[in-house]
Amino acid sequence: MVIQRVIARTVFGKLYREPWWTFCVKRRVDAVLTADMNLVVFGSGRSKAWLAQRTGSVRSIEDNREWHSRVRQNIDAGLKNVSLDLRPLEDYANVDDIPDEAVDFCVVDGAVRGRCVTAIIPKIKPGGWVYLDNSAKDAPEAEDGVNLRSAEAALRRMVKEDDIETFTGFTIGSLNTHQGMLFRFAPKS
8 A cells, every 4th residue: 555655646646635654653543533622733744634634623833834835725725623823933832822731632743843742741631642753763862842852752751651652664655664652641530
């Protein structure tokens, strides 16, 4: 299936309206999502439309003006439960306008991921989820809150090891292997 999709994309320009995640994480996230969930997505890519079809609302945050314009066209083409924010990097991770424990699921797949994770953690409901995409990228942990290791470290401090799932495999749109990590915040007892 991966080879067929890569050929369809590279030869015929077909772009699937689904996340460029591994097949196994896509299945797992699909099993977790419900129609009443509120989502925040840092980085607006192909996952936005797919997530919007399965949930109550998706708030997507983007820092790239060109990509924002391109994604905006998809929203205007019929996605009524999606909002798309364009923000400069210095304000990218700011979610102060979201009440604490109001987010059911967050995808971290954009810029300054460590800062995004630190900002979103108080906003996640007990029993909620955070998916950290591209967690296999090699980067040293830095306290600057920019790289993937700082995002992973912040999440690991907040959840039990048993509540972390790691997925590795081919992505939906390329022949590259890919890793993502799904973190579940313990429900209140």
